[in-house]
Amino acid sequence: MTRVQIRFRLPRPLDDTLLAHIAEVRAVYGIQSVKVAPSLDSLMVEYDATRLRPAEVESALAGAGIPVIAA
Numbered sequence: 204m205t206r207v208q209i210r211f212r213l214p215r216p217l218d219d220t221l222l223a224h225i226a227e228v229r230a231v232y233g234i235q236s237v238k239v240a241p242s243l244d245s246l247m248v249e250y251d252a253t254r255l256r257p258a259e260v261e262s263a264l265a266g267a268g269i270p271v272i273a274a
Contacts, residue, residue, distance in 0.1 A: 205252040206250070206251060208247055208249045209250070209273075210245055210248075211246045211248065211261065211264065211271035211273060212245050212272045212274050213269075213271060214270050214271075215270075216242070216243040217239060217269075222239070224267040225267070228248075228267045233255040234251075234255070236249045237249075245274065246264070246269075246271065248260055261273060
């Protein structure tokens with residue numbers, strides 16, 4: 204397993220609804236963790252690079268309803 208971290212900016216700060224959707228992303232096979240910045244304006248996603256590519260991580264976030272911009 205090759206762990207990689209990728210940072211995504213958020214177009215707007217997370218609210219309670221979007222925070223609840225993070226659990227959906229963490230259930231994706233290959234995603235190890237999702238950390239929210241204290242300012243609530245970005246996410247740090249740790250994933251297994253042997254299972255996923257950055258575009259697939261971004262797609263998983265979008266599929267969970269979390270709009271992101273690759274940093």
